Amino acid sequence: xxxxxxxxxxxxxxxxxxxxxxxxxxxxxxxxxxxxxxxxxxxxxxxxxxxxxxxxxxxxxxxxxxxxxxxxxxxxxxxxxxxxxxxxxxxxxxxxxxxxxxxxxxxxxxxxxxxxxxxxxxxxxxxxxxxxxxxxxxxxxxxxxxxxxxxxxxxxxxxxxxxxxxxxxxxxxxxxxxxxxxxxxxxxxxxxxxxxxxxxxxxxxxxxxxxxxxxxxxxxxxxxxxxxxxxxxxxxxxxxxxxxxxxxxxxxxxxxxxxxxxxxxxxxxxxxxxxxxxxxxxxxxxxxxxxxxxxxxxxxxxxxxxxxxxxxxxxxxxxxxxxxxxxxxxxxxxxxxxxxxxxxxxxxxxxxxxxxxxxxxxxxxxxxxxxxxxxxxxxxxxxxxxxxxxxxxxxxxxxxxxxxxxxxxxxxxxxxxxxxxxxxxxxxxxxxxxxxxxxxxxxxxxxxxxxxxxxxxxxxxxxxxxxxxxxxxxxxxxxxxxxxxxxxxxxxxxxxxxxxxxxxxxxxxxxxxxxxxxxxxxxxxxxxxxxxxxxx
Amino acid sequence: xxxxxxxxxxxxxxxxxxxxxxxxxxxxxxxxxxxxxxxxxxxxxxxxxxxxxxxxxxxxxxxxxxxxxxxxxxxxxxxxxxxxxxxxxxxxxxxxxxxxxxxxxxxxxxxxxxxxxxxxxxxxxxxxxxxxxxxxxxxxxxxxxxxxxxxxxxxxxxxxxxxxxxxxxxxxxxxxxxxxxxxxxxxxxxxxxxxxxxxxxxxxxxxxxxxxxxxxxxxxxxxxxxxxxxxxxxxxxxxxxxxxxxxxxxxxxxxxxxxxxxxxxxxxxxxxxxxxxxxxxxxxxxxxxxxxxxxxxxxxxxxxxxxxxxxxxxxxxxxxxxxxxxxxxxxxxxxxxxxxxxxxxxxxxxxxxxxxxxxxxxxxxxxxxxxxxxxxxxxxxxxxxxxxxxxxxxxxxxxxxxxxxxxxxxxxxxxxxxxxxxxxxxxxxxxxxxxxxxxxxxxxxxxx
Numbered sequence: 001x002x003x004x005x006x007x008x009x010x011x012x013x014x015x016x017x018x019x020x021x022x023x024x025x026x027x028x029x030x031x032x033x034x035x036x037x038x039x040x041x042x043x044x045x046x047x048x049x050x051x052x053x054x055x056x057x058x059x060x061x062x063x064x065x066x067x068x069x070x071x072x073x074x075x076x077x078x079x080x081x082x083x084x085x086x087x088x089x090x091x092x093x094x095x096x097x098x099x100x101x102x103x104x105x106x107x108x109x110x111x112x113x114x115x116x117x118x119x120x121x122x123x124x125x126x127x128x129x130x131x132x133x134x135x136x137x138x139x140x141x142x143x144x145x146x147x148x149x150x151x152x153x154x155x156x157x158x159x160x161x162x163x164x165x166x167x168x169x170x171x172x173x174x175x176x177x178x179x180x181x182x183x184x185x186x187x188x189x190x191x192x193x194x195x196x197x198x199x200x201x202x203x204x205x206x207x208x209x210x211x212x213x214x215x216x217x218x219x220x221x222x223x224x225x226x227x228x229x230x231x232x233x234x235x236x237x238x239x240x241x242x243x244x245x246x247x248x249x250x251x252x253x254x255x256x257x258x259x260x261x262x263x264x265x266x267x268x269x270x271x272x273x274x275x276x277x278x279x280x281x282x283x284x285x286x287x288x289x290x291x292x293x294x295x296x297x298x299x300x301x302x303x304x305x306x307x308x309x310x311x312x313x314x315x316x317x318x319x320x321x322x323x324x325x326x327x328x329x330x331x332x333x334x335x336x337x338x339x340x341x342x343x344x345x346x347x348x349x350x351x352x353x354x355x356x357x358x359x360x361x362x363x364x365x366x367x368x369x370x371x372x373x374x375x376x377x378x379x380x381x382x383x384x385x386x387x388x389x390x391x392x393x394x395x396x397x398x399x400x401x402x403x404x405x406x407x408x409x410x411x412x413x414x415x416x417x418x419x420x421x422x423x424x425x426x427x428x429x430x431x432x433x434x435x436x437x438x439x440x441x442x443x444x445x446x447x448x449x450x451x452x453x454x455x456x457x458x459x460x461x462x463x464x465x466x467x468x469x470x471x472x473x474x475x476x477x478x479x480x481x482x483x484x485x486x487x488x489x490x491x492x493x494x495x496x497x498x499x500x501x502x503x504x505x506x507x508x509x510x511x512x513x514x515x516x517x518x519x520x521x522x523x524x525x526x527x528x529x530x531x532x533x534x535x536x
Numbered sequence: 537x538x539x540x541x542x543x544x545x546x547x548x549x550x551x552x553x554x555x556x557x558x559x560x561x562x563x564x565x566x567x568x569x570x571x572x573x574x575x576x577x578x579x580x581x582x583x584x585x586x587x588x589x590x591x592x593x594x595x596x597x598x599x600x601x602x603x604x605x606x607x608x609x610x611x612x613x614x615x616x617x618x619x620x621x622x623x624x625x626x627x628x629x630x631x632x633x634x635x636x637x638x639x640x641x642x643x644x645x646x647x648x649x650x651x652x653x654x655x656x657x658x659x660x661x662x663x664x665x666x667x668x669x670x671x672x673x674x675x676x677x678x679x680x681x682x683x684x685x686x687x688x689x690x691x692x693x694x695x696x697x698x699x700x701x702x703x704x705x706x707x708x709x710x711x712x713x714x715x716x717x718x719x720x721x722x723x724x725x726x727x728x729x730x731x732x733x734x735x736x737x738x739x740x741x742x743x744x745x746x747x748x749x750x751x752x753x754x755x756x757x758x759x760x761x762x763x764x765x766x767x768x769x770x771x772x773x774x775x776x777x778x779x780x781x782x783x784x785x786x787x788x789x790x791x792x793x794x795x796x797x798x799x800x801x802x803x804x805x806x807x808x809x810x811x812x813x814x815x816x817x818x819x820x821x822x823x824x825x826x827x828x829x830x831x832x833x834x835x836x837x838x839x840x841x842x843x844x845x846x847x848x849x850x851x852x853x854x855x856x857x858x859x860x861x862x863x864x865x866x867x868x869x870x871x872x873x874x875x876x877x878x879x880x881x882x883x884x885x886x887x888x889x890x891x892x893x894x895x896x897x898x899x900x901x902x903x904x905x906x907x908x909x910x911x912x913x914x915x916x917x918x919x920x921x922x923x924x925x926x927x928x929x930x931x932x933x934x935x936x937x938x939x940x941x942x943x944x945x946x947x948x949x950x951x952x953x954x955x956x957x958x959x960x961x962x963x964x965x966x967x968x969x970x971x972x973x974x975x976x977x978x979x980x981x982x983x984x
Contacts, residue, residue, distance in 0.1 A: 331872070334876050336872050336875060336876060360878040360880070361878065363876060363877065363878035364877075364878060366876075367876060367877070368872070368873065368876045370869040370872075370873065371869075372869060375868050375869050375870065376868075376869035376870050376873055377870050377873075378870045378887070378888050378891070378892065379892070379977060380891040380892060380977060381887070381888075381891075386870075389874060389877055389879060389887075390877035390878065390879070392879075393874075393877055393878045393879040393880065393883065394877065394878045422564075424977040426977060437873070440873065440877070443877075444877060444878075
C-alpha cells in the first residue's frame with residue numbers, strides 16, 4: 001500500500017445551523033486519483049475548500065484531524081498556510097472563464113505563483129513558465145505567454161488553470177469539476193492531459209465530479225457523497241461491479257447510456273403523412289461591422305443553410321459542441337433571432353414571412369424551454385402568473401377563473417403540487433423549475449417545443465425524471481420536440497432522429513440508432529469517441 | 537383656506553401613496569412583503585420617525601389667511617399652533633434654555649445706573665425671578681412635568697386602544713415587534729410633548745441673529761426638506777424610468793436619441809441651469825407682481841421651480857443605470873420566453889423589466905433624497921436655492937457659516953439643522969432598506 005498523503009478525519013462544515021458536510025473521513029494516497037462523486041449540493045466542493053481553508057468566514061469547520069504528509073493542517077497559522085496553498089496543494093476550478101484575471105497576461109498569472117513560492121530569478125521564471133505552457137500543450141508558448149485570457153479558447157484557458165496549479169509543483173492537485181464547462185472533445189483532451197501529467201510527476205489527483213462515466217475512466221478510488229455524508233468508499237473496479245449503498249445504485253441506474261437507443265422500438269410513421277416542420281436553407285448571419293461608419297465587412301455564419309424536417313409526435317435531437325450554432329438555430333426558428341434567408345414551414349405556413357400581430361398569434365404553435373432554470377423565470381412573479389402569462393397574452397378571452405383552472409391542470413401534467421402556483425420560482429429546486437418552464441410552454445398548446453439543453457444544468461437523477469416527463473407528454477399529447485443538446489447519452493434516451501451540427505451546418509442526419517452506432521461523418525465519429533464511457 | 541402650488545402637489549403625492557397602499561392590500565402576494573416590514577424593528581422605527589416628520593410637514597402644508605391680524609398673512613396650521621414660538625422674538629442670539637442674551641450690552645438698572653453685561657431675555661425664562669439660582673431646578677421640574685404629561689397621554693391612548701381592539705386586532709398589540717414599536721411611540725410622543733411644553737417657557741434651541749426661535753425654524757424646515765426631496769423625485773423618477781428602460785430595451789434609434797439627450801444635458805453644468813431658471817422665475821414674478829402679491833406665494837413659486845429644475849438636471853444618473861440594467865435583463869431567458877409566448881412588448885416592459893429594476897430605483901431615490909436636501913443647502917449658499925425667507929435647513933446651515941466664525945461660537949443653528957436633517961435622512965435610508973429586502977422574493981424568505 002502506498003503512503004497516505006492527505007488524511008481527513010471527522011470533518012464537518014456548517015453554515016449558520018445548517019450542516020452541509022457531516023462528519024466525513026477519507027484519505028488520498030500519494031500518486032493515486034481519488035474521486036469524490038455526488039450530486040449538486042451534496043457538499044463535495046465545500047469539502048475541498050474547507051481543506052484549503054478557502055471557505056467564507058461564516059462557515060464553521062470542525063475536524064478531528066486533517067494531515068498532509070503527516071503535517072497537521074489544523075494547527076498551521078494562516079500565514080504559514082499560504083505556503084501550503086499553491087505549493088503543496090494545487091487547485092483547479094470549474095469555470096475557466098471566471099477563474100482567470102482578465103487584465104493580466106497568462107504568463108504573469110503563472111509567474112505569480114512561482115514568485116510567491118520559489119526564489120527564482122527573472123530568467124528562471126521565464127523559462128519555467130515556458131516549459132509549463134509546453135507541458136500543458138499550449139501551441140506556440142513563446143507567443144502565447146503575453147496574451148490575455150480572452151484571446152484563448154475555453155479549453156486553452158483550462159490548460160492555463162492547470163499550468164497555474166502545477167506551477168507550485170504540488171503533491172496534491174484538487175480538480176473541482178475541471179471539465180464540466182467544456183465540450184466533450186475538449187473534455188477528453190483535458191482529462192488526457194491530467195492523466196499524463198500525473199504519470200510524469202507522480203502527484204496525487206483529487207477529482208471532484210458529478211459524472212460517473214468520467215470518473216470510471218480516471219479514478220483509482222471513488223467516494224460517493226450524499227447530503228454531506230460519504231456513503232460509500234470503494235476502489236473503482238469494485239464500485240462499478242458491485243456498488244453496495246442504495247444511493248450509489250440509484251446514481252448508476254440514473255446514468256443515461258448510449259446503448260439505450262439500440263433496443264428502443266421505433267415509432268411507426270406513415271411516410272405519406274405531411275411533415276409538421278420543414279426547414280429549408282435556413283441562415284442566420286451576424287454582421288461584423290468595422291470603421292467609423294460601421295460598414296458591414298463580413299458575416300459570422302452562425303447558421304449556414306440548414307435544412308431538415310420533423311414529423312408530428314417525433315423528437316429530433318440537434319447535437320453539436322458549443323459555438324456550432326445549434327442554439328441560434330433554435331431561437332431563429334421561433335423568431336427570437338432574425339434569419340437572413342430560408343423558410344420555416346410549420347404545417348405549411350412560412351413563419352419567417354409573418355410580422356406583427358399575425359406572428360404573435362402564431363407563436364403559440366412553437367414554444368421553447370431554456371437550459372438554465374434559474375434565469376428563465378422572472379424572480380418577482382409567482383409560478384402561477386408565469387404559467388398563465390402566455391394564456392393571458394394569446395387567449396385574452398379566457399377569464400381569471402378559466403386561467404386558474406388551466407394552470408392547475410398544467411401543474412398536474414408536469415407533476416407539481418397545486419400549491420406551487422402561489423410560490424416564487426426561487427423556492428423550487430432546479431428540476432422543479434424546469435417542470436414549471438415546461439408547463440409554461442405547454443400552456444398555449446404548442447405543436448412543437450424547442451428544448452434548448454433542458455437537462456444539462458440538472459443532476460443525473462433529476463435529468464432522468466425530466467426526460468421521462470417529456471416522453472410522457474409526447475405520448476399523451478403528440479407534441480414534437482426539437483431537442484438541442486451536447487450530451488449524446490441524453491440523445492440516445494429521447495430522440496428518434498439525430499442531426500449533428502458542425503460550424504453552422506448539419507453534417508449528418510439520420511435515425512438515432514444508425515447515427516450513434518454507425519456514424520458516417522468524421523466529426524460524428526470524433527464526437528462519439530470523446531464521450532467518456534463506463535468501464536465495465 | 538389657500539392652496540399653494542407645492543401644497544397641491546403634496547396632496548397629490550399623499551393621495552397616490554394612499555391609493556397604491558389600497559391596491560397593494562388587495563393583492564395577497566404583495567401583502568406578504570408588507571407583513572415582512574412589520575416584523576423588522578429598524579423598519580418599523582424608521583417608519584415611525586418618517587411618519588412623524590410627514591405629519592409635521594402636512595400640518596405645515598395646510599395654509600389659510602390669518603383673520604385676526606392686520607396684515608392678512610398666509611399661515612399654516614403649524615404656524616397657528618406655534619404662534620408663541622413664531623411671534624416671541626428676542627433681540628439677537630441666545631443659547632438654548634438660556635434666560636440671558638448671548639452678547640453683552642449696556643443695560644439701565646432699576647436704580648438708574650448703567651451696567652455692561654448680559655441682559656435678560658424678553659420671553660425665554662422670563663418667569664424666573666433669580667435665574668442664577670432657580671434656573672436648574674426649574675428646568676428639571678418643567679422637563680419632568682412635560683415628560684410625564686406626554687407619557688400619561690400616550691398611556692391613556694394605549695389603554696383606550698387596548699380596550700377597543702384587544703380581541704379584534706391582536707397583531708397591533710401582540711405582533712413580534714409590537715413592544716419595541718410601542719416603546720418608540722411612547723418615547724417619541726413623551727419627548728416631543730416635553731419639548732413643546734418647555735418651549736412655552738424657554739427657547740429650546742436658542743435664538744438666531746435676529747432673535748427668532750431656532751426650534752421653530754428647524755420644525756418649519758421639515759416641510760421644505762420633504763418638498764424638495766419628494767417633489768424633485770416625483771419629477772425625476774418618471775423621466776429616468778421611462779427613458780432608461782426604453783433606451784435599454786429597444787436599442788437602435790430610441791437608444792441613440794435618449795443617450796444624446798442625456799449626454800447633452802449632462803455636459804451643461806447643473807448649477808448654470810439652476811441659476812438661469814431661478815433668475816427667470818424671479819424676473820417673471822416681478823413682471824407679474826399682481827399675481828404674486830404675497831411673500832409666501834413668491835417663495836413657494838421659487839421652491840417649486842427649484843424642485844422642477846433639480847428634477848430635470850438629476851434624472852440622467854439613474855437613467856444611465858437603468859439603461860445598463862435593462863440591457864442585461866433583456867437578454868435574460870425569461871424575457872425571451874415571454875417574447876416566444878407572444879406577450880406584447882409593453883407588457884414585457886411593465887411585467888418583466890420594471891419589477892426587476894425597482895431595487896435600483898429605490899436605493900438611488902433614497903440616496904438622491906439625502907443629496908437633494910444637501911444640494912438645497914449648497915444652492916442657498918450661492919443664493920440660487922430656496923428663497924431667503926423660506927425656512928430651510930440649507931438656509932440655516934448657510935447662516936451658520938458666519939456664526940461658526942464668531943467668538944464665542946454660536947453652534948445651535950448648525951446643530952439643530954444637522955440633527956433634524958440627519959434623523960430624516962437616516963430614517964428614510966433605513967426604511968428604504970427594509971422595503972427593498974421585503975419586496976425581493978429571494979431575500980424575503982431568509983428572514984431576519
